Amino acid sequence: MKRTAFSGPALVRLLAHFADLEVHEPAQSLADRLSQWLGWTDAIALSTALATDPPAMPGARSAPRDVEEECARVRASLAGAFAREEAAARRRHRAPVQPSPDSPVDYADFRQRYVSLQQAMESDIGALRTRLRSMLATKSPDMARLAVVDAVMEQALTARERSLLANVPALLGKHFERLKSAHASLETSTANAWLDVFRKDLQSVLLAELEVRFQPIEGLLAALRPR
Numbered sequence: 193m194k195r196t197a198f199s200g201p202a203l204v205r206l207l208a209h210f211a212d213l214e215v216h217e218p219a220q221s222l223a224d225r226l227s228q229w230l231g232w233t234d235a236i237a238l239s240t241a242l243a244t245d246p247p248a249m250p251g252a253r254s255a256p257r258d259v260e261e262e263c264a265r266v267r268a269s270l271a272g273a274f275a276r277e278e279a280a281a282r283r284r285h286r287a288p289v290q291p292s293p294d295s296p297v298d299y300a301d302f303r304q305r306y307v308s309l310q311q312a313m314e315s316d317i318g319a320l321r322t323r324l325r326s327m328l329a330t331k332s333p334d335m336a337r338l339a340v341v342d343a344v345m346e347q348a349l350t351a352r353e354r355s356l357l358a359n360v361p362a363l364l365g366k367h368f369e370r371l372k373s374a375h376a377s378l379e380t381s382t383a384n385a386w387l388d389v390f391r392k393d394l395q396s397v398l399l400a401e402l403e404v405r406f407q408p409i410e411g412l413l414a415a416l417r418p419r
Contacts, residue, residue, distance in 0.1 A: 203400035207360065210367040210393065234348035241340040245333050256417055259327065263409055266320055267402065270313055274398050277305050278391070297387065299368045302394065303361045309398060310357060317405050321346065324412040331416070338415055342408065353405075360401060364394060 208214070230238070325339040368390055375386040 201400065201404050203360075203397065203404050206393075206397055206400050207363050210370075211363060229352050230348050234344065237344045238341065238348070241337065241344050244340075245337065259324070259416060260413065263320060263413060266316055267406060270309070270316060270402055271399055273309050273312060274305070274395055277309070297372065297384065299365045302368065302390075303365060306361045306364065306394065306398070310360070310401070313402060313405050314354070317409060318346075321408055321412065324409065324416065328412065328415060335415060342412065346408070357401065360397065364397060367393060 321342070325342055328335045328339040328342075371386045371390050375384070
């Protein structure tokens with residue numbers, strides 16, 4: 193097993209571990225990498241957002257505590273989505289927790305569910321992010337500018353983020369096949385016990401991806417908290 197000399201996001205470290213890859217700290221700074229991801233139209237929009245001083249828009253101001261609770265609810269719901277999907281699938285098929293040793297086990301169902309969960313994360317977190325920006329815009333000109341900058345960054349980076357995270361199900365698929373092959377090579381092992389290992393690993397990856405996707409929410413929440 194190669195050592196992963198990397199202290200970055202848990203998602204990257206987990207996937208590198210499952211794929212037995214050696215990952216190092218990037219040579220470029222975050223600013224340098226962002227400059228490569230932003231097109232010239234994005235750069236103009238970002239420059240305009242930073243240069244302008246938009247007025248705070250009057251509007252309803254939810255209590256910070258209510259916002260914190262809503263964000264926590266959304267995060268908890270997404271974090272528990274895979275377990276709920278598993279339970280629902282078993283109820284639909286009235287299947288035992290573990291399939292029989294002779295039953296074919298395929299990754300396609302896991303992949304479909306993970307992609308569905310990714311879409312739910314993108315949708316729910318995107319809606320929450322939009323609401324937090326609307327709240328920021330009511331606070332002060334500085335907070336209104338931050339909301340505009342966040343909107344520009346979301347628009348500029350969403351396609352890049354979607355493209356990168358689309359690789360996660362494929363990497364999980366390779367991990368699934370490695371575990372399955374390793375199980376098949378053992379003459380004495382608990383039937384399909386490797387599936388429990390894979391389910392736990394998938395849940396760990398899901399939580400790590402949720403952490404990455406939730407970072408903008410955490411930043412907006414920090415800006416909304418009273419000082």
